[in-house]
Amino acid sequence: MMGILSNLISGISLGSIYAIIALGYTMVYGIAKMLNFAHGDVIMVGAYICYCAISYLGLPPLVGIVMAICVCTVLGIVIEGLAYKPLRSAPSLAVLITAIGVSYFLQNSALLIWKSDPKVFPSIVKSMQPVQLFGGQLAISGITIVTVLCCVVVMTCLTLFISKSKTGKAMRAVSEDKVAAQLMGINVNGTISVTFAIGSGLAAVAGVLLCSAYPTLIPTTGAMPGIKAFTAAVFGGIGSIPGAMLGGILLGIIELFAKSYISTQFSDAIVFAVLIIVLLIKPTGLLGKKVSEKV
Amino acid sequence: MMLSVENIDVFYGAIHAIKGISFDVNEGEIVALIGANGAGKSTTLKTISGIMHPRNGKITFLGEDITHTDGYKLPAKGLAQVPEGRRIFLQMTVMENLEMGAFVQKKPTEEDFENVFTHFPRLKERRSQIAGTLSGGEQQMLAMGRALMSHPKLLMLDEPSMGLAPILVEEIFNIIREFHAAGTTILLVEQNAEMALQVADRAYVLESGVIALSGTGKELAESDAIKKAYLGG
Ligand SMILES: Nc1ncnc2c1ncn2[C@@H]1O[C@H](COP(=O)(O)OP(=O)(O)OP(=O)(O)O)[C@@H](O)[C@H]1O
Ligand SMILES: [Mg+2]
Numbered sequence: 001m002m003g004i005l006s007n008l009i010s011g012i013s014l015g016s017i018y019a020i021i022a023l024g025y026t027m028v029y030g031i032a033k034m035l036n037f038a039h040g041d042v043i044m045v046g047a048y049i050c051y052c053a054i055s056y057l058g059l060p061p062l063v064g065i066v067m068a069i070c071v072c073t074v075l076g077i078v079i080e081g082l083a084y085k086p087l088r089s090a091p092s093l094a095v096l097i098t099a100i101g102v103s104y105f106l107q108n109s110a111l112l113i114w115k116s117d118p119k120v121f122p123s124i125v126k127s128m129q130p131v132q133l134f135g136g137q138l139a140i141s142g143i144t145i146v147t148v149l150c151c152v153v154v155m156t157c158l159t160l161f162i163s164k165s166k167t168g169k170a171m172r173a174v175s176e177d178k179v180a181a182q183l184m185g186i187n188v189n190g191t192i193s194v195t196f197a198i199g200s201g202l203a204a205v206a207g208v209l210l211c212s213a214y215p216t217l218i219p220t221t222g223a224m225p226g227i228k229a230f231t232a233a234v235f236g237g238i239g240s241i242p243g244a245m246l247g248g249i250l251l252g253i254i255e256l257f258a259k260s261y262i263s264t265q266f267s268d269a270i271v272f273a274v275l276i277i278v279l280l281i282k283p284t285g286l287l288g289k290k291v292s293e294k295v
Numbered sequence: 296m297m298l299s300v301e302n303i304d305v306f307y308g309a310i311h312a313i314k315g316i317s318f319d320v321n322e323g324e325i326v327a328l329i330g331a332n333g334a335g336k337s338t339t340l341k342t343i344s345g346i347m348h349p350r351n352g353k354i355t356f357l358g359e360d361i362t363h364t365d366g367y368k369l370p371a372k373g374l375a376q377v378p379e380g381r382r383i384f385l386q387m388t389v390m391e392n393l394e395m396g397a398f399v400q401k402k403p404t405e406e407d408f409e410n411v412f413t414h415f416p417r418l419k420e421r422r423s424q425i426a427g428t429l430s431g432g433e434q435q436m437l438a439m440g441r442a443l444m445s446h447p448k449l450l451m452l453d454e455p456s457m458g459l460a461p462i463l464v465e466e467i468f469n470i471i472r473e474f475h476a477a478g479t480t481i482l483l484v485e486q487n488a489e490m491a492l493q494v495a496d497r498a499y500v501l502e503s504g505v506i507a508l509s510g511t512g513k514e515l516a517e518s519d520a521i522k523k524a525y526l527g528g
Contacts, residue, residue, distance in 0.1 A: 166398075173384055173395050179346055180382040185370035185399035185445070 002137050007256050013144040013213065015252020016151030020206040021229030022236070022244035023158065024199030030175045030239040031195045034092065037099040038079060039203060040226015041106035046072045046204030047121065047211040047221060048114055054122045061124035068204040076200025077193050085189065103223075110219035118218050121211035143212045150209060154202060155245050162241065171195060175239070228255075228271070235275050237288020246286055296355075297322045297449055297480050298343065303352030305335075305342050312338045314504040315352070320449065325471070325481040327491040327512065329525060330501035336484040337379045339501070340451050343482075344376045345369050357448070371399040373448030377455060379484075381438040385427035389418055392426050392437055396444030403444060411440040414470055432463045439470065450474060451482045456490065468494055488525035492516040500525075 053064030128142030236247025305313035345366025397403035485491035
């Protein structure tokens, strides 16, 4: 019983990281109608920046996180401006190949700068003791609590931002109809940049959380979580923000249970099998529908 | 002069859609642009509102050269367009659509909304409804109301009567008259030449990307060539 509960909590925690990454995929897809396959590698860059700030510069973790967010936000804007903006009216296959190219570019750059040896990511919640429940039968680590809290905060802020703020409404307008949005006086290119900035800033947060939970950092660290989060976004219904959240958390739980009760080696295959089944039954994903809130 | 279009050439790739047309709109006028399918009416409006840019020629709005201005900067200068096919934001509510119309202002005021609702009382009843669930006529009203939210000096309408029942067409044209009476200059694109020529001070007839005829609404309505080609007689 405690085992199930413990796995569930770990699953929600891992899923929260997937969810934060999936938000970036889904927002960019909603607004630019493209799959930004370099998104996973932005996570890795964020983790390295935070690592450098803490381990090389001796800065406090919070400063490291803020630096990672800033660098990734700028990186997102630069990637969009240099690689994707010139292809705005190009066929989607060309954009997809470019995204894969950007992904390799980021990984290779990281290899040059930080080399291939794994870095041991420092804990960002050193001072926090695990919470003991049921007389010590169940321990929840500090990073688990921080991760889930982060996810809740991100989700709440983002939902409010999209539904209430002027920029958020502009994002919805652009995602629905770029020409009409422009006729309203909305700067479409600027709005797309803002979307990349937000998605990449969130990727930095996810990168730090991911490496705090699984503290080995190499240049390909972002690749697999990136693919999983992309899966989560599709699972939940690509373009839908609540869908990304739900998809991410479910994916994390399924992965953890598959690892614990079926097979560690096969867990990823099981995750993708579940995705395929869901898509066969509901091709738009769990929360994806024609008239859903898209960004 | 409010708007002046001088000798513009507009292309879609190799297709030469607008071939050196010139026309102008004076403050306080209703000017109609009529013509058959594919004549280039929508292309002309899209070029004025900066969705497309001409290869040659010049567009001046309120004395300012806007030929190559980014389209999104034009609403703040007083230009609004109700596009062909309405293009309201189907997943947003009626109120949110109207808010988007006022995007270039800091924040839309109660009066801005009330102003739209006096022209379109039906929108007020449906203010919280998702726009995609409105009827075709209501969607056209929303598209027009949305454009009104920015208090445009020049309002361009692309086939506002398209697909509407005759009684609604009548209503839409009455509302265009109301807009005009309230001081908005109007550039109206229509296939419904009869209705358009009734409201228009002046009109231009577009044929395959060139202006074939022009004159006052009354002159054109009585001209034999127009009667034959567009008024079914
Ligand atoms: N996106 C496009 N790509 C290529 N050609 C186009 C495009 N849009 C319009 N055209 C062509 O340009 C010409 C003018 O089209 P436009 O839409 O301006 O006509 P219109 O007068 O508005 O017609 P309608 O009354 O049917 O709306 C047509 O020959 C059309 O085929
Ligand atoms: Mg047209």
